[in-house]
Amino acid sequence: MDFRSVLDLLEKGMKYPLPGKKAQLSMSPNPVDSRRFDSKLPDNHRKGSVLILLYPNDDKAFFPLIKRPVYKGVHSGQIAFPGGKMEEDDEDEIETALREAWEEVNIKPEQVKLIGRMSDLFIPTSNFLVSPVLGYSEVLPDFVPEEKEVARIIQTAVSTLYEPSFRKQKVLEFSDSFRLDTPYFEVDQEMVWGATAMILSEFLQILENGKN
Incomplete structure (x- = not known):
């Protein structure tokens, strides 16, 4: 999708009420963890933010995803936003x-x-309330991964998210015999699921709202 067209759709789409839960649920693993949408969060929950950064690459709209390194934690090896x-x-x-996007992949705040x-x-699973921040850069950033936090950077075309062949479903099995029926986006042979896919689902709905 053309970079300028995507920015125009986002500008229009953001004038509507945010799609929120309804859009997020369309890419949520099942059974849905009801704690995601409780009106009262745990008193000890932590706050975090991610950056969805649009930028031009050959006049097409792209955004970066990152792959986390393998470590002893719930998000080991997963695909995320900076x-x-x-x-x-x-x-x-x-x-x-x-700040985090600058530290992790060298996106300069200015x-x-x-x-x-x-x-x-x-x-x-990590007790985080995540706030997705939407922005854009007029130029392709000079990406540099922070080795301890980023295994690889995946430059992702917005158009990829619209390809039916890249929307898939599989059952994830965990060590305690718990299973999740999981919708996901396949991006550069990586599985984008969970919170990242749910955020992308709202992003796509905002784009759709911008067409009205």
Whole structure:
């Protein structure tokens, strides 16, 4: 999809109420973890932010995803947006997203033009309330992965998300015999599922709303 066309659709789509839960659920693993949408979050929950950054690549709209390294944690090896935990010195969720994206993949904060914030999403397994921040850069960033936090950077065309052949479903089996029927996007031979896929689902609905 053309970079300028995507920005125009997002600008129009963000004028509508955010799609939120309804859009997120369309890419949620089943059974749905009801804790994601509880009106009252755990008192000890933590806050974090991610950056969805649109940028031009041969005039087409792209955004970066990252693959986390393998480590002893619930998100080991998973695909995510650049982002992370809010620090005490961060003014707000936007500053967190910009700082983390700079630290993880070398997106310079001054290059980012903000579009707005999407719907927050709670991740029960890590006890994080994640705030997705939407922005764009007029130029292709000079991506550099922070080796301890990023195994690889995946430059992803927005058009990929519209390809039916890249929307798939599989059953994930965990060590305690728990199973999840999981919708996902296949991007560069990687499985994009869970919170990242749910955020992308809302992103796509915002684009659709911009066509009205």
